[in-house]
Amino acid sequence: MLFGSSIIHLTTVDSTNNYAAKLLKENLLSSGAVILADVQTAGKGQRGAQWEAKAGENLLFSVVLRHVNMSVGDQFVLNQLSALAITDFLGKIGISAKLKWPNDVFVGDKKIAGILVETNVSGAQIKDVIIGIGLNVNQSDFNDLRATSIFLEGGSLSTIDEVLNELLKGLTTRWLMYQKEGKDLLLHYYLENLLGYQELRNYTIEGNEVEGKIEGLDEWGRLLLKIGSETKAFDLKEISYCW
Ligand code: BTN
Numbered sequence: 001m002l003f004g005s006s007i008i009h010l011t012t013v014d015s016t017n018n019y020a021a022k023l024l025k026e027n028l029l030s031s032g033a034v035i036l037a038d039v040q041t042a043g044k045g046q047r048g049a050q051w052e053a054k055a056g057e058n059l060l061f062s063v064v065l066r067h068v069n070m071s072v073g074d075q076f077v078l079n080q081l082s083a084l085a086i087t088d089f090l091g092k093i094g095i096s097a098k099l100k101w102p103n104d105v106f107v108g109d110k111k112i113a114g115i116l117v118e119t120n121v122s123g124a125q126i127k128d129v130i131i132g133i134g135l136n137v138n139q140s141d142f143n144d145l146r147a148t149s150i151f152l153e154g155g156s157l158s159t160i161d162e163v164l165n166e167l168l169k170g171l172t173t174r175w176l177m178y179q180k181e182g183k184d185l186l187l188h189y190y191l192e193n194l195l196g197y198q199e200l201r202n203y204t205i206e207g208n209e210v211e212g213k214i215e216g217l218d219e220w221g222r223l224l225l226k227i228g229s230e231t232k233a234f235d236l237k238e239i240s241y242c243w
Pocket of ligand 1: 014015016017018040042043044045046047049051059060061062104113114115116132133134
């Protein structure tokens with residue numbers, strides 16, 4: 001399966017994920033197709049948030065995978081491999097990035113990329129997948145947002161087309177690795193890059209600051225945090241990193 005088998009480049013769209021979903025419904029996209037946009041008027045983030053990016057300065061795209069036939073329980077694998085493809089690429093251009101669970105990409109305490117995976121499910125199987133990626137490339141001003149870009153971090157490669165090409169290669173590599181080796185190896189690399197893995201740091205849980213150590217993820221992708229001598233599983237709404 002090749003990521004980037006075809007590329008539709010739009011000047012403006014509401015959201016590349018929405019556009020991909022629309023074309024998928026009409027059966028107009030083959031596996032690996034990319035929707036790329038210069039501007040999104042209603043870019044979507046996780047949990048109903050908006051994704052803001054200055055026009056023409058950042059990479060905004062969605063890539064579609066068709067008929068993947070993965071189990072619904074494995075959806076998190078898609079986030080993991082996408083996040084790893086981004087950190088792999090940033091590493092190659094001299095930017096040391098970390099993954100903030102579940103799938104934000106951070107440089108220090110600033111976000112450089114976000115991922116929104118959406119799926120079509122039939123029974124217990126994932127059929128089609130839309131992986132939406134926003135990567136800050138040339139934007140130099142984020143107002144009050146805790147955000148950064150390749151340009152601000154002094155990365156060595158900065159045209160949006162080059163970044164897209166490299167990222168599509170990286171996604172293909174990580175996808176093939178998952179197909180060949182399965183999800184355990186992917187999890188191993190994910191944990192290796194995870195902010196706070198096996199380190200004592202503070203998290204906010206039910207409004208309280210708690211010290212804990214990330215020990216791993218459970219089979220549903222929940223965060224396993226050791227607090228004192230007890231390890232508990234948390235989902236996204238229950239825990240956040242403290243800075
Ligand atoms: C997040 O961190 O909240 C996820 C952000 C995902 C943003 C990308 S930009 C391209 C694609 N289209 C969207 O509407 N969202 C994703």
